[in-house]
Amino acid sequence: MIRLLQMLVLAILFTILACKRDRDNTGKAHVEEKAIMIDSTSINAFFAKYPEFNEFSPEVKELYKKHNYHYIWHDRKGLIEFAEVLFNRVTQIDKEGLPLKIPYSEKLNALFFNNASSRPDLDAELLVSAMYFYWAHKVYKGLDDKESRETGWYLPREKVSYVAYLDTLMKDPGKIDNDKGEMFAQYYNLKKALHRYREIEKNGGWGTITLPEGIKVIKPGDSLTAVSQVRKRLHMEGYLDRDSGSSIFDKELTEGLTQYAMRHRQTPEKTITPALLKDLNTPVGDRIKTISVNMERCRWVSPEINTAKEFIAVNIPSYWLVYSRDGSQVLTSRVVVGKDVNKTIVFSGQLSYLVFSPYWNVPNSILEEEIKPKLEKNPNYLEEHNMEWYGKRVRQKPGSNNSLGLVKFMFPNSNNIYLHDTPAKSLFKKDERAYSHGCVRVEKARELAIAITKNDGGWNAKKVDHAMNSGKENSYILKKKIPVYIAYFTAWADDKGSVAFFEDVYERDNRLAAMLYIQ
Incomplete structure (x- = not known):
C-alpha cells in the first residue's frame, strides 16, 4: 500500500514538471512568435526619408542592435500602450518650457490617432523610435555642449545613454511622469512655476502700473490708484494672501513689498519707486521666457548634486553663495562677482585648501593696465598700498587692506578663479554687485572658513581668527575636498513654484532663448 502511494506521488510530480516545461516552452514560443524582425539595412533609408530626425540615427541603430533587430513599439496587434504614453508626453512638450514644433507631427498624429491598432509598419516603428530620442534629447539633454558653452556655461555635463534609459522606462513606465532622479531638482520647481505663470497669462496677465504725473515716489499712507495696482500685482504672484483693493499704502502692502524684495535678494524699501515699478511691469510673457x-x-546640471553630501554653490545673477551639507544650508552669504568686462566663469571645481593671511599676486593684466600707469604718476604707489616687487611680478603683502582680505578658498582651475575675503565691505550693501575682476568676494568669508575647518579638522573660531590675522601666509589643506559650483540662473523657484527673478547681469537670456525658439 505504501509502495503504491509512493508511486502515485512520483507520477504526480512528473506530471507537474512536464506541465511546467510545456508552459515554459509555450511561453518562449509565444514570445518568439510575437517578436517581429526588421531589416537593419532599411534604417538608412528611413532617415533619408525623414532627415529632420537624422541626428538620432546612431542611437536608433544602437537601439535595434541591442534588441536583436526586433520591433520594439509594435506587437502583431499594433502599437504597444507605452508608445501612446510617450506620444502623449511629446505632444505636451510645451510643459517642459520648450516652444518647439515637433518634426513630422502630421505623420505622428495620423499614426496614433488613425492607425493605433493597425498592423506593424516599418516607417511607423522607426518614427516612434526617432520621436523617443527627439523627446529625450530635448527634455533631458537640452542643447548640445557646444551651444551651452556659447552661452558661457562651462560646468561639466553628464553623459547619458538614452538607449539604456528607454529600457528603464519600459520596465517602469511610471518613471516617464515621475522620474525626479533623472534631472536637477530645480528643474521640477521651475516647471511648477511655468504652470503658474502660464495660468496668469491665460487669465489676462497683469496690466502696466504707472505713477501719476509729478509723482516720483509713493510713501506709506499715500492714497493713489497705483497703490491698488501694486497690491493686485503682488497678490497675483503670491506676495499677498489677499487683494483688498485698497488704494491706501498700508502695513499689509508694506509687508508684501518686503517679501517681494527678500525673495529677489534685494534690500527692502519703504517706498514704491520707479525702479520697483519697472520690475513689476515686466510682462508675464517675459517671465515665462525667463x-x-x-x-x-537645469538640463545642463548633473542630477548628482541632488544627493551631494556637501557642496558650495554660487549663483552669479543673484550674487549669492550657499554652503550645503547633508541636505541643509550651513551658511548663506552675499557675494561680489565679476563685472561685465571681467565676467566670472560658470564652471565647477574641488575646494582643496584655504590660505590665511594671503599674498595677492597681482595679475599681469591689472599690473599693466592699472598699476604701472599709477606708478608713473606716483613712484610711492606700491609702498602706499603695501605692495612689493616679486621678481618681475608685483604682489600685495598680507594684511587687513590686502585685496583678498584675510582668507581665500582655493579650488585650482585654469581660469584662476577662487573665493576670497575683501576689505571693501561696503559693496555688499548694494543690490547689484558685479564689481570684481572675475573672482568671487564673499561677505561672510570668516564664517565660511570657520564652518569648513570645524567640520573638516575640528578648528574653532579662535584658531581661524589667529590664522587670518597672523600677518604671515599659511594654508589649511582639506582632508576631504568640497565641490564648488559657479552657476548662472536668472530665475530660481522653491518647491511650491514661487520664483525669484534676478538681473541678467551678463545678458545671456535672450541669446539662449533665441537658440531654443529657433529650433
Whole structure:
C-alpha cells in the first residue's frame, strides 16, 4: 500500500514538471512568435526619408542592435500602450518650457490617432523610435555642449545613454511622469512655476502700473490708484494672501513689498519707486521666457548634486553663495562677482585648501593696465598700498587692506578663479554687485572658513581668527575636498513654484532663448 502511494506521488510530480516545461516552452514560443524582425539595412533609408530626425540615427541603430533587430513599439496587434504614453508626453512638450514644433507631427498624429491598432509598419516603428530620442534629447539633454558653452556655461555635463534609459522606462513606465532622479531638482520647481505663470497669462496677465504725473515716489499712507495696482500685482504672484483693493499704502502692502524684495535678494524699501515699478511691469510673457531658459540650464546640471553630501554653490545673477551639507544650508552669504568686462566663469571645481593671511599676486593684466600707469604718476604707489616687487611680478603683502582680505578658498582651475575675503565691505550693501575682476568676494568669508575647518579638522573660531590675522601666509589643506559650483540662473523657484527673478547681469537670456525658439 505504501509502495503504491509512493508511486502515485512520483507520477504526480512528473506530471507537474512536464506541465511546467510545456508552459515554459509555450511561453518562449509565444514570445518568439510575437517578436517581429526588421531589416537593419532599411534604417538608412528611413532617415533619408525623414532627415529632420537624422541626428538620432546612431542611437536608433544602437537601439535595434541591442534588441536583436526586433520591433520594439509594435506587437502583431499594433502599437504597444507605452508608445501612446510617450506620444502623449511629446505632444505636451510645451510643459517642459520648450516652444518647439515637433518634426513630422502630421505623420505622428495620423499614426496614433488613425492607425493605433493597425498592423506593424516599418516607417511607423522607426518614427516612434526617432520621436523617443527627439523627446529625450530635448527634455533631458537640452542643447548640445557646444551651444551651452556659447552661452558661457562651462560646468561639466553628464553623459547619458538614452538607449539604456528607454529600457528603464519600459520596465517602469511610471518613471516617464515621475522620474525626479533623472534631472536637477530645480528643474521640477521651475516647471511648477511655468504652470503658474502660464495660468496668469491665460487669465489676462497683469496690466502696466504707472505713477501719476509729478509723482516720483509713493510713501506709506499715500492714497493713489497705483497703490491698488501694486497690491493686485503682488497678490497675483503670491506676495499677498489677499487683494483688498485698497488704494491706501498700508502695513499689509508694506509687508508684501518686503517679501517681494527678500525673495529677489534685494534690500527692502519703504517706498514704491520707479525702479520697483519697472520690475513689476515686466510682462508675464517675459517671465515665462525667463523660466523656460532657466529650465534649459537645469538640463545642463548633473542630477548628482541632488544627493551631494556637501557642496558650495554660487549663483552669479543673484550674487549669492550657499554652503550645503547633508541636505541643509550651513551658511548663506552675499557675494561680489565679476563685472561685465571681467565676467566670472560658470564652471565647477574641488575646494582643496584655504590660505590665511594671503599674498595677492597681482595679475599681469591689472599690473599693466592699472598699476604701472599709477606708478608713473606716483613712484610711492606700491609702498602706499603695501605692495612689493616679486621678481618681475608685483604682489600685495598680507594684511587687513590686502585685496583678498584675510582668507581665500582655493579650488585650482585654469581660469584662476577662487573665493576670497575683501576689505571693501561696503559693496555688499548694494543690490547689484558685479564689481570684481572675475573672482568671487564673499561677505561672510570668516564664517565660511570657520564652518569648513570645524567640520573638516575640528578648528574653532579662535584658531581661524589667529590664522587670518597672523600677518604671515599659511594654508589649511582639506582632508576631504568640497565641490564648488559657479552657476548662472536668472530665475530660481522653491518647491511650491514661487520664483525669484534676478538681473541678467551678463545678458545671456535672450541669446539662449533665441537658440531654443529657433529650433
